[in-house]
Amino acid sequence: MGLPPADSVDNIVPADLNIPDNYVQHTLKTQKSRGPVTLNNLFSELNYLNCVILLVTPLLGLIGAFYTPLQLKTALFAIFYYYLTGLGITAGYHRLWAHRSYNASLPLQYFLCFLGAGAVEGSIKWWSRGHRAHHRYTDTDLDPYNAHKGFFYSHMGWMLIKPRRRPGVADVSDLSKNPVIKFQHRWYLPLILIMGFGVPTVIPWLLWGDAKGGYVYAGVLRLCFVHHSTFCVNSLAHWLGESPFDDKHTPRDHVITALATIGEGYHNFHHQFPMDYRNAIKWYQYDPTKWFIWSMQKLGLASHLKTFPDNEVRKGQLTMELKKLRQTQEKLAWPSDSNDLPVVSWESYQEQAKKRPLVLISGFIHDVATFINEHPGGAHLIVKFIGKDATTAFFGGVYDHSNAAHNLLAMKRVGVLHGGMPHGLDEKGIPPSQRLKIARY
Amino acid sequence: MGLPPADSVDNIVPADLNIPDNYVQHTLKTQKSRGPVTLNNLFSELNYLNCVILLVTPLLGLIGAFYTPLQLKTALFAIFYYYLTGLGITAGYHRLWAHRSYNASLPLQYFLCFLGAGAVEGSIKWWSRGHRAHHRYTDTDLDPYNAHKGFFYSHMGWMLIKPRRRPGVADVSDLSKNPVIKFQHRWYLPLILIMGFGVPTVIPWLLWGDAKGGYVYAGVLRLCFVHHSTFCVNSLAHWLGESPFDDKHTPRDHVITALATIGEGYHNFHHQFPMDYRNAIKWYQYDPTKWFIWSMQKLGLASHLKTFPDNEVRKGQLTMELKKLRQTQEKLAWPSDSNDLPVVSWESYQEQAKKRPLVLISGFIHDVATFINEHPGGAHLIVKFIGKDATTAFFGGVYDHSNAAHNLLAMKRVGVLHGGMPHGLDEKGIPPSQRLKIARY
Ligand code: HEM
Numbered sequence: 001m002g003l004p005p006a007d008s009v010d011n012i013v014p015a016d017l018n019i020p021d022n023y024v025q026h027t028l029k030t031q032k033s034r035g036p037v038t039l040n041n042l043f044s045e046l047n048y049l050n051c052v053i054l055l056v057t058p059l060l061g062l063i064g065a066f067y068t069p070l071q072l073k074t075a076l077f078a079i080f081y082y083y084l085t086g087l088g089i090t091a092g093y094h095r096l097w098a099h100r101s102y103n104a105s106l107p108l109q110y111f112l113c114f115l116g117a118g119a120v121e122g123s124i125k126w127w128s129r130g131h132r133a134h135h136r137y138t139d140t141d142l143d144p145y146n147a148h149k150g151f152f153y154s155h156m157g158w159m160l161i162k163p164r165r166r167p168g169v170a171d172v173s174d175l176s177k178n179p180v181i182k183f184q185h186r187w188y189l190p191l192i193l194i195m196g197f198g199v200p201t202v203i204p205w206l207l208w209g210d211a212k213g214g215y216v217y218a219g220v221l222r223l224c225f226v227h228h229s230t231f232c233v234n235s236l237a238h239w240l241g242e243s244p245f246d247d248k249h250t251p252r253d254h255v256i257t258a259l260a261t262i263g264e265g266y267h268n269f270h271h272q273f274p275m276d277y278r279n280a281i282k283w284y285q286y287d288p289t290k291w292f293i294w295s296m297q298k299l300g301l302a303s304h305l306k307t308f309p310d311n312e313v314r315k316g317q318l319t320m321e322l323k324k325l326r327q328t329q330e331k332l333a334w335p336s337d338s339n340d341l342p343v344v345s346w347e348s349y350q351e352q353a354k355k356r357p358l359v360l361i362s363g364f365i366h367d368v369a370t371f372i373n374e375h376p377g378g379a380h381l382i383v384k385f386i387g388k389d390a391t392t393a394f395f396g397g398v399y400d401h402s403n404a405a406h407n408l409l410a411m412k413r414v415g416v417l418h419g420g421m422p423h424g425l426d427e428k429g430i431p432p433s434q435r436l437k438i439a440r441y
Numbered sequence: 442m443g444l445p446p447a448d449s450v451d452n453i454v455p456a457d458l459n460i461p462d463n464y465v466q467h468t469l470k471t472q473k474s475r476g477p478v479t480l481n482n483l484f485s486e487l488n489y490l491n492c493v494i495l496l497v498t499p500l501l502g503l504i505g506a507f508y509t510p511l512q513l514k515t516a517l518f519a520i521f522y523y524y525l526t527g528l529g530i531t532a533g534y535h536r537l538w539a540h541r542s543y544n545a546s547l548p549l550q551y552f553l554c555f556l557g558a559g560a561v562e563g564s565i566k567w568w569s570r571g572h573r574a575h576h577r578y579t580d581t582d583l584d585p586y587n588a589h590k591g592f593f594y595s596h597m598g599w600m601l602i603k604p605r606r607r608p609g610v611a612d613v614s615d616l617s618k619n620p621v622i623k624f625q626h627r628w629y630l631p632l633i634l635i636m637g638f639g640v641p642t643v644i645p646w647l648l649w650g651d652a653k654g655g656y657v658y659a660g661v662l663r664l665c666f667v668h669h670s671t672f673c674v675n676s677l678a679h680w681l682g683e684s685p686f687d688d689k690h691t692p693r694d695h696v697i698t699a700l701a702t703i704g705e706g707y708h709n710f711h712h713q714f715p716m717d718y719r720n721a722i723k724w725y726q727y728d729p730t731k732w733f734i735w736s737m738q739k740l741g742l743a744s745h746l747k748t749f750p751d752n753e754v755r756k757g758q759l760t761m762e763l764k765k766l767r768q769t770q771e772k773l774a775w776p777s778d779s780n781d782l783p784v785v786s787w788e789s790y791q792e793q794a795k796k797r798p799l800v801l802i803s804g805f806i807h808d809v810a811t812f813i814n815e816h817p818g819g820a821h822l823i824v825k826f827i828g829k830d831a832t833t834a835f836f837g838g839v840y841d842h843s844n845a846a847h848n849l850l851a852m853k854r855v856g857v858l859h860g861g862m863p864h865g866l867d868e869k870g871i872p873p874s875q876r877l878k879i880a881r882y
Pocket residue numbers: 359366368371375376377378381382385390393394398399400401402403404405408409573574576577611712713714715716
């Protein structure tokens with residue numbers, strides 16, 4: 001919210017051009033941090049400007065609302081203006097400038113630059129500088145809104161106090177050259193006053209005579225909503241939901257976050273593929289920011305909408321699904337391998353089968369004592385084969401057993417017949433559940 | 442619907458005790474079938490008794506409904522009686538007698554035997570005989586309602602004509618000994634008249650004086666609904682839905698089928714685990730038949746509710762999911778293996794890097810021409826490393842690239858540096874998407 005830190009003003013050469021190979025580790029180890037905030041140092045560590053903006057605005061709004069009746073037209077306009085200024089952040093600050101995920105024509109850039117100012121979240125350059133560091137150093141101390149420091153910290157706590165250390169290096173030289181961004185930087189204060197409070201007061205005043213309602217609802221309270229809506233991208237989106245593309249870091253996908261943030265809730269995807277202009281890849285997922293950008297393209301105001309190669313997106317999903325299934329695979333009980341079973345001669349098999357119900361199927365000897373009376377085909381069909389070879393009958397001669405039956409059978413192995421698989425059915429000695437397996441490279 | 446075929450009356454010895462090892466193939470090859478039904482032989486091939494029952498009943502019901510106002514009480518009673526007689530089939534005929542998936546006390550057995558008669562679908566023994574053949578020979582010509590013969594055939598067509606061949610052998614000697622089943626067999630005709638039409642007429646007559654409504658709605662029309670509801674288990678359940686447990690045969694799982702069949706719609710599960718008293722394994726899935734059996738157990742009227750070992754159920758699911766993911770895995774493009782790439786000397790790498798943008802990372806040489814300007818970290822960070830080794834920078838020294846970045850990088854391989862992986866980072870030469878793989882045994 002404050003003014004941009006010194007290091008990112010007017011740097012035309014990339015800030016990270018000569019970054020050393022061990023930058024991350026080295027910086028985390030050697031750079032001094034401001035240390036923890038405690039009750040003792042709280043008052044000297046607060047960022048008072050941000051505290052006022054973030055804490056007084058909602059108070060002001062609530063008091064105003066208490067004394068100002070809400071008109072339907074003003075309410076609808078406030079919602080509309082919430083979406084507009086929200087898009088200034090999501091489609092403008094975030095996807096266009098911080099991530100360069102598409103190109104915008106000059107008129108669209110000015111439009112987004114004005115709307116973004118109306119969200120009062122700092123200049124484009126300051127915001128993008130922090131956001132690029134957030135992506136580069138996600139979940140580390142070089143990430144200005146490090147989610148590991150807790151929900152409240154990543155939501156707004158980080159702005160209420162002085163930054164604990166400089167955000168990690170991130171290049172914004174591309175933004176320093178941009179005339180629209182320079183313009184916004186130069187006129188930032190008037191812009192937030194006009195777009196944050198002027199416009200939302202004047203429009204309801206001129207059109208239906210509700211200046212006070214416009215100021216309170218479309219100005220002040222709308223601003224609180226835009227704030228917390230976009231803050232949710234740093235808090236909620238790093239806590240709630242699934243990780244369908246990668247689980248190395250905290251970002252998550254959830255429709256609730258998407259609804260709260262004009263479509264920025266598919267944040268696991270976004271952190272994996274930050275240069276993609278989409279956050280949601282399925283058409284039925286809620287991503288109005290994507291729809292807006294796409295519409296701008298149709299109107300000829302945006303171009304070069306970037307998407308990550310679908311092949312690689314699917315690979316990420318595949319890896320995550322395999323990871324889950326591998327856990328299942330490891331939790332299940334599997335049959336004994338032929339190497340772990342005693343090798344039994346035909347005579348010994350005959351001998352032992354007189355004492356307990358043993359059945360030979362494709363080279364394995366099975367103890368079916370617990371199953372005979374449960375057998376859906378009837379006990380008699382198994383009893384008949386005690387001490388015999390039931391391979392052909394079991395493999396479809398009498399009944400083509402289901403894969404489940406094959407899997408169950410394999411769990412009852414107690415030995416291997418000496419001489420191996422007499423039927424040359426080797427492939428069949430492998431139960432269906434083991435023909436496909438997740439293996440580590 | 443007709444009387445049981447001669448071969449299954451009073452056979453106390455299992456019909457399949459001396460079944461030869463090649464029964465299925467042999468029978469399909471040598472046994473004569475009645476041949477196809479054509480317009481020429483239609484009239485001699487019809488099963489007139491069943492045609493009357495199945496085609497005249499709905500007609501009668503519609504005409505009756507036209508002349509009989511429907512009272513609310515009668516309507517509710519008809520629905521109630523639909524569920525009762527339906528349960529006679531699903532909890533009685535199907536899960537108790539055909540599949541022995543639990544034990545029922547004598548009172549419960551008589552209760553189910555009476556209700557089942559009210560569904561007018563043939564005697565327990567005839568029905569179970571056919572159903573066991575359906576499970577043993579699913580989707581073959583020995584399956585009396587072979588789904589491969591089309592939706593209508595498996596729904597009811599098979600009953601309208603004379604059976605094309607005898608259903609495959611299935612043992613019902615356990616049923617032949619059962620006094621309840623013997624009783625039903627002996628009194629079958631009076632039982633269907635009493636339970637199918639008598640009871641649903643008399644109850645509304647005595648309680649609220651609507652004999653005609655009871656006959657038409659709770660008797661005739663309710664019967665049509667029970668018929669088609671249970672027939673759906675042979676038709677819809679073999680057509681609609683997913684195969685989460687095995688896809689060897691036609692049975693499918695779908696909630697719509699479940700709703701239409703009092704819970705018999707998780708038919709893919711059921712064909713894999715026919716001795717399981719459940720069809721739905723999740724608590725939130727619709728399986729009132731399971732709930733009924735479970736309640737009977739709580740009342741002490743049922744016992745020995747069988748379930749298939751969970752370990753094996755999960756194996757089936759795992760196999761099916763792996764099968765699907767393997768298709769994904771095979772459809773995706775994967776990076777070239779080091780064996781398929783040219784081995785390049787350091788000098789040659791330097792030479793070629795002057796002509797096109799080549800970057801060395803963990804022993805592989807990559808052509809990044811198409812990517813430099815797309816790079817979210819900025820072109821300068823890549824340009825800086827052309828003709829150099831970017832391994833440390835890429836692997837977190839400067840930025841800890843996402844798995845997606847690693848996967849994308851591997852797709853750009855054009856050569857291997859002579860001398861192999863100079864960093865001993867061998868594990869890292871494998872992109873994250875290839876660390877877990879579905880392999881065939
Ligand atoms: C010895 C180990 C055996 C095991 C673990 C076993 C397992 C099973 C299982 C789980 C079923 C349920 C249906 C299915 O999943 O396919 C089944 C059904 C059946 N089994 Fe077995 N079986 C064994 C041996 C045999 C043998 C030796 C025969 C024949 C000679 C046989 C004949 C049948 C028949 C005919 C059915 C069909 C029952 C029906 O659905 O009506 N089984 N068996």
